[in-house]
Amino acid sequence: MSRNPLRTADRTRTDRRRSFLACFAGFIVALTLLAGGCTRRTTTTDQAPDLRLDIVELRPDPPAVGQATLLLRLGDPEGRPIEGAAMSLRGDMTHAGMAAVLEDAEEVGEGLYRVWFEWTMAGDWAITVSGTLEDGRTIRRELQVSVPSGGG
């Protein structure tokens, strides 16, 4: 018994449409799962979230392009100062394509750490303060600072 070519063509067309929709739906579902369900663990995870890292002073205030200093206070949950940590600062523009600013902090006693660095350009900065405590745990905090241009 011979096959009806028209019916076969229709079936092929229907099969293709189903395959197309299946591929497309599968792609979208996979992406949705990836986008919504996954957030990677990073090596820069804060291992001491209970500790306090407060900004005591950021000069100049308001921030301006040029030299700046950041004074930090590191303390335990009760506010007792933590000394002997190796702290550093990394400043990135919030967009890719600019060089990062990297500076080590100087310990000035009683849990205070001072960093001299430079706002190299105006704009939005993501400042990452990180360090290693004497017990080996790492600490990391982020803050966002907008540096206006001279004209405001």
Added chain:
Amino acid sequence: MDRTARIVRRGGGPGDIYRPPVNLDLLHLPVLGRLLRWRWGRLVFQVFFLAVAVLVVYDGLTGPQLAPENSATVLAWVHYRGFIILALLLAGNLFCFGCPFTLPRTLARRLSLSGGRWPRPLRNKWVSIAGLFLIFWLYEWLDLWASPWLTAWVAVGYFVGSFVLEALFAESPFCKYVCPLGAFNFVYSTASPLQIRPREAEVCRTCVGKECINGSATVPGCGTELFVPTLRSNMDCTFCLDCARACPYDNVALSPRAPLEELTHDRWPARWDLAFLVVALTFFGISNAFGMVSPVYALHTWMAEALGLKSDAVRLLLIFGTLNIAVPALVVFGGARMSQVASGRSSQPPLHLAGRYAPAFVPMGFGIWLAHYGFHFSIAGLAIVPVMQSFLLDHGISWLGPHPDWGMSRVLPQEWVFPLQVGAVLVGFFVALYVLLRRAIRPGTTPAEGFREILPWALVLLLITVVSLSIFNLPMEMRGTFNVGVR
């Protein structure tokens, strides 16, 4: 086809060996040529770029959302842009050659549903221009450069767009009529040193199958429907090399050409869409750089206060609509009309004058894009090293070291960058003037007529140069990115 068949086809005797007349043909270099002509040669490069695109999507959706720490934003907005402009300058349309977005199209082609042709009214560059406008507007409004998550979705959008269009239409309309990246590459590849051309015109004249455009049994013909024997331009050529693989006579070459050959010869079609695209891309370059300096914020503030425009999106729409659509339209149509009046030859249609002189905007735009993209690549080209170190460490792999070296960034010393930017813009300007002059000098036109004809275009180019240098001379500033476009 074996050699005997080839000889018979060309009417030669048994001892007549095929000798290509092209001086240098990259497709016949010892290793590279064989790789490029190999049936899967393009696929090798596409798979590499596909891996990069998959990394962009994966890292963008799951990785750290600080742009300088994420490969999605660093690869897309620093390396991709730096790579294409250098590749176009030194070789040709290498990104379209290795484009990963066309890979899912192979699957889509197998699943082709209707097989219809791309609508005739859309067979031009207007859709690409709209796409360019959309992507540059989104780039500024959503701060795409500051958001790995949104950057990943842009890549996904490209894959989906290419896949859907290939499934719905018989030809490959995405590359030729839709893709904004392709439109950018097509325009600036007209200044590139490499071009596809026939090795021997006589072979093409006697060819029956025209496999370069029709395809052979195993290799498809040109996806953008270019015909090698009549090819005089890199416009619309994706460098896919399917023509070279399909040609049974091995008569397609990828060879160097004289600098500015395409821009100075009278080969550009007189089309409003093409003239507008070339001019508009120059203004896209200016507005893209303008969006990164302080005066743009003063303009935003003024528009909010004086015009009551509180929406960032609307203000940007107005700024970009003016800079990227209204001003280029004024330059193209007004320039052509002024050129007509100044030359005193009213018989010349403005369309022909626009088509004649728009190519001068290719080197001008190229200089501006090179200055801008080159800046970011020079400043942060090596930033991909700590980003990949961090990415691998996040996955428990320490092949690139135990700690990311975030100090790695610059490719060139900071003090070199501005002089190089000035050089790029000035070279672009002077080459543009040269292109204008070469196109003005033609039979039937006196030097005085030619000079008057190019005067309006030269003045616009001078103004563009001054504005561009002023923008690049300003310190960069990027504000308003906090909590915008970041997951």
